[in-house]
Structure formats: C-alpha cells, structure tokens
Amino acid sequence: MSEKLTAPLPPLPPAKQWLPPVVIAWLVPGGGHFYLKRYYRGAILGGCTTILFLLGLLMRGYLFEPMTGDLLTTIIYVGGAIADRATGLLYILARIFGYNAPDVAGHSVDYGTKFMVIAGLFNILAMVDAFEIASGRKD
Amino acid sequence: MKMTLTHFEATLILAIFISAVLAVVTKKTDEERFRYGMRSLGWFAVTVFGLGWLMYLGHR
Numbered sequence: 001m002s003e004k005l006t007a008p009l010p011p012l013p014p015a016k017q018w019l020p021p022v023v024i025a026w027l028v029p030g031g032g033h034f035y036l037k038r039y040y041r042g043a044i045l046g047g048c049t050t051i052l053f054l055l056g057l058l059m060r061g062y063l064f065e066p067m068t069g070d071l072l073t074t075i076i077y078v079g080g081a082i083a084d085r086a087t088g089l090l091y092i093l094a095r096i097f098g099y100n101a102p103d104v105a106g107h108s109v110d111y112g113t114k115f116m117v118i119a120g121l122f123n124i125l126a127m128v129d130a131f132e133i134a135s136g137r138k139d
Numbered sequence: 140m141k142m143t144l145t146h147f148e149a150t151l152i153l154a155i156f157i158s159a160v161l162a163v164v165t166k167k168t169d170e171e172r173f174r175y176g177m178r179s180l181g182w183f184a185v186t187v188f189g190l191g192w193l194m195y196l197g198h199r
Contacts, residue, residue: 027164041163044159044160044163045160045163047154052152052153052156055142057140058140058141058142059141059144060141105142107146107149108141108142108143108144111144111149113197114151114153115153118153118156120166122160125160125164126164129164139167
C-alpha cells in the first residue's frame with residue numbers, strides 16, 4: 001500500500017490579502033485574476049464564463065430559483081440557484097434587465113439552462129484559483 | 140431572438156469551454172495546458188460520438 005505524502009498548506013494570510021480578489025472574481029468573471037495581474041488566465045476564465053452565460057441567455061435558458069421538496073428537487077434547484085448566482089454581475093444584470101425565461105421543455109432551453117449553471121461553476125473555479133494565488137498557495 | 144443549437148453543436152461548445160477552463164486552472168505551464176486541453180477535448184468528442192451511436196443503435 002502506498003502512502004501519498006503531501007506538504008502541509010501554508011498558514012492562511014490575513015483576509016485583506018485574499019478577500020478583495022475573491023470578491024472581484026465573483027462580481028466580474030476573470031476580474032480577480034486581472035486584479036492579481038494574471039491577465040492571460042483572467043482573459044480565458046472570464047471569456048469562457050461570459051460567453052457561456054450569454055449563449056445560455058440566447059437559448060432562453062432558465063435561471064433557477066431555490067426550491068425545496070424531495071431530495072432531487074432540492075439538489076437541482078438549490079444547487080442551480082447557487083451556481084447561477086455565482087456568475088456575479090452577469091446574473092445581477094440579467095435580472096435587472098428583466099430576464100425571466102420560463103422553465104419549459106425543449107432541448108435548446110435545457111442546454112441554455114445548463115450553460116448558465118456551468119458558467120457559474122466556471123466562476124467558482126476562478127474564485128478558488130484567485131484565492132489560491134492571492135494566498136500564496138499557487139504560482 | 141432565440142438561438143437554437145443541435146445536440147452536437149451544444150456539446151461541442153461545452154467541451155471546448157470546459158477543456159479550456161480546466162486546462163488553465165489545473166496545469167502550470169502553457170505546454171501542459173495545451174496538451175491537457177487537446178486531450179480533454181478529444182475525449183469529449185470521442186465520448187459524444189460513442190454515446191450518440193449507442194443511442195442511435197439502441198433505438199433502432
């Protein structure tokens with residue numbers, strides 16, 4: 001049986017060092033990396049998140065509202081709502097401009113819904129990446 | 140205006156973006172990112188074709 005040796009993580013730096021890039025990364029996809037002067041990563045992460053969210057809007061995808069019920073409904077609707085809101089200003093602007101597509105059956109709408117959820121997951125990855133860079137855990 | 144994509148177009152777009160983001164986030168050098176991204180995209184494409192044919196043959 002092999003044992004995997006892992007180096008201990010460095011201590012967490014003060015919040016003022018990592019909180020601003022994480023909050024900016026949430027609000028503006030890719031913005032946290034631009035704040036940390038990682039322009040190339042920021043452009044790719046922000047571009048992919050924004051394009052995927054806009055494609056989802058064009059396909060009239062459904063923006064989830066948290067809903068509870070049986071376990072599967074709770075996971076899908078609460079998880080979807082969290083992922084949608086993780087796109088930051090994209091979600092906020094879509095709501096401000098009155099975007100409210102209904103959850104109807106159809107493959108195009110389904111793909112649009114998934115595109116927007118995945119855009120949120122991309123932004124969560126970008127926030128974690130920005131946190132790791134800002135806290136010195138990643139180059 | 141409403142955009143409609145085929146299943147193949149939608150999954151291909153998704154595969155490209157997922158491959159790019161995972162490559163950028165998980166790999167350290169540009170060469171590693173490029174190789175990982177291409178390999179990931181290739182596996183996505185193979186899986187889509189495989190599952191597509193499987194469903195087609197399963198419904199005949």
